[in-house]
Amino acid sequence: MRLMTKVHRVRPSRRAVGSVKALLLIAALLLTFGAGADCLSCHEDHALHPADPHYGLAESCASCHGGDPTATSLPRAHSRLIGAPGELSNASRACAGCHTQEVIHVLSGLMHTGRGMVNVTRFTFGETPHPEGLGDLSFGARLGDSPADSLLRKRCASCHLGQPRHQIGTDDPIGSRGGGCLACHLSTEHGGGHPVLTRRVRDESCIGCHSRSGRIALSYAGLAEVDDDALHRPDTSRLGYLPDGRLVERIAADLHHTAGLACIDCHTKRDVMGPTSGFAHGSDAVDIQCQDCHANEQSRITVQDWPQDLEGLLDAIPYRVTDRTEFLVTERRGTPLWHIEVGPNEKLLHRKILGERVRIPPMSATHHPDDGHHDRLACSACHSGWAPQCYGCHMEYDPNQEQWDHARREFTPGAWIDERWGIRNEQPPLGIDGHGRIVPFIPGMIRSIDHSELAGPRFRRLFAPIAPHTTVRGLDCAACHRSSVALGLGRGQLRRGTAGWEFEPARPLLEDGMPDDAFVTLDGKAGETTRRHARGFEPEELLRILDAAIPE
Incomplete structure (x- = not known):
């Protein structure tokens, strides 16, 4: 009970x-805007549901929607009407009256500005020297027409909160985008009538945007994207299609998901809606850490x-x-x-x-000894069962096609077409993040970008730190200390020879002289990362990890 x-x-x-x-x-709102009964005389089917936290304003529609409830004509009644108060273009006039700080934080926050996404994309295209800066998707006002910004307009900007909400009332949370405050707080529990707002934000509100890029919403639920080759397996019973057409396989879900924890059981109001204007990337804004609950x-x-x-x-x-x-x-x-x-x-x-x-x-002291050797390990280094990885990507701009521009909200000339291959859903490589912690990494991009304004295809080998959201009870020592994949060398044969450790890659070399799935090599080559000061292991670190004595 x-x-x-x-x-x-x-x-x-x-x-x-x-x-x-x-x-x-409430009294002031009622005095200012009138009783609202005149609104309900025409919009009776839009009366507030008792479950709505705004039910105390049930007879003061104008407190959120504006307009003139005392008017006797339709034009006057709908003067300065706000149809969707929760959208960010309206939130300062509507929601901010009661939720001032929340609106300020959201307008300057990462879910609206997309600052990290903008800066990393420009860095990937070579338009900025590092993956941080003043990038901003806010209402599309600060996007230009460079190749990177063109990609942001056409392929990326749909997820930021300044977009109008669409796909309301459908059973496809994967396709849900935008909507400002409504993106999270619009409830799907009560159908018909006035939309019900809630602070009990379900995972369905998160998955539309967070099933992309790092795909943590999919991973958390045990869904992994696969390519069409999976359709030729002898057993396809674990395969299925998402509503947007992506082929996925059901594999191990995060232990927290299995225990029935929703996203909001870990993520607090402060990391989602708190002041995040000073953070460069979403991971920096996260409030909760594993030790907050377990130690x-x-x-x-x-x-x-x-x-x-x-x-x-x-x-x-x-x-x-x-x-x-x-x-x-x-x-x-x-x-x-x-x-x-x-x-x-x-x-x-x-x-x-x-x-x-x-x-x-x-947290068990037996399995987490304070021995001084693992102080830099993030919990995710040993407790992530797998991560979505893509080891081949080609993005090409076609000026002869048209594509939807999410900033201008219209079709404009030019379209980005991408091709990807080498999809894996397995233990990810490890590296060192910008704070000096050992964490999982995944490929941000390996291969090339092609645009008419670039001097030929631009090759990049980029890795990004990630919290995979695929928690397991823990990996054994050999899973890191003797794994070429975990160390970032890629798939292949790792052995100790007469002259020391040797690695024979299983994958072909690319134009930078590294195997196509490598983050680092034993002789010191390394891919770049999408965070300042983040990196893969250096040769002396690799040897120290490999030489460590581990239980058999």
């Missing part, structure tokens, strides 16, 4: 002040210390709370993990979507 006792009001003065403010705000040594807080920007979450705590109840906080931003119940002998995570409690296994 799920325990859903409401939070005891242990801070009556502060909570009471908040309640009074809320009542005063948290941070000082705990009580409701007396609760951050003011998260006070609205107090009523969501799904278990009994007193003024002595302690909460875990994240190491990076001190965010309270309000859905984790800390007991004397165990920690229980209350699933935000599915309900019920899940015991959090503590």
Whole structure:
């Protein structure tokens, strides 16, 4: 039986002040915009559902939608009407009245600006010297017409939040894009009538954008893209097509997914909607870390210390709370993990979507020795079962075709066509990220880009750090210390010869002298990375890893 006792009001003065403010705000809105009954006389089927958190404004439609509810003619009633308040082009006039900081953060945040995606794309095309900068997709205002920006316009910009929402009401979350606040907070649980907003954001709201690029939404659920060669296997029972036509295979899902955890069980409001304007890439903005749940040594807080920007979450705590109840906080931003119940002998995570409690296994000292040799290892280095990888890619621009321009929102001349091959879904190579941690990497691009403004096809060998979201219980020592793939050498024969370690690649060499699936080589060649200061292992590091004694 799920325990859903409401939070005891242990801070009556502060909570009471908040309640009074809320009542005063509603009263002000009602006085300003009128009762809204005239709106409902024509739009009765759009009355708010009781499950909507805005139900207290059920008779004040104009507080979000504008217009003039006191007007007696249609033109006046619809004057300055806001059809979709949650879209970012309207959010400053609508949502910001109550959610000021959230709107500010989202407008400057990575999900809207796409800053990391823009800068990495320009770097890949050789248009900038490093993968950081002032790139911005916001409403398409800052994209030019260079080859890189052309690709962003035609192939990439559909996912940022400034795009109008489309595919509302379909059963295809893969195709969902844009919509600003609605991209996450539009509920699919209640059909018909006024759309219902919710803070219980389901995974379906994430998958439309996060099933692309690093494909972490697919990987988390145990779905791996494969090429058409898979159709010729003797057993095709695990194959299927996504609604957008991509062929996928069902393989091992992340342990957290198997345990029923949704995306929002780990990702906090602060890493999704917090101030992220100072971060270059999405991974930098992530608040939650594995140790926050499994080995948290941070000082705990009580409701007396609760951050003011998260006070609205107090009523969501799904278990009994007193003024002595302690909460875990994240190491990076001190965010309270309000859905984790800390007991004397165990920690229980209350699933935000599915309900019920899940015991959090503590980190074992036996399997995570403090020996000084593995201090730089990120948890994902040993606990990622696989990652989606593509070891061949050719992108070509055809000026004689037309393609949808997501910035201008119209068809314009020129189209990008891509071809890819060498798809693998296996243990990824490791490398060192920009913070000095050993993490998984995947190919960002290997092969060539062809555009009429480039002096011939441009070859690039780029790898990107990734959190694969394919958690397993743990790999054995040999899976890294004796694996040519994990070390970044690629597939082949790794052996200790009379002169030391030798590697015979199984794949052909490309024009840079490296095997087509290699991140690094034993003689010091290395691919580039899509993050500043990130790199593959250097020869002396490779030898040190290979020479380490490991249990048989």
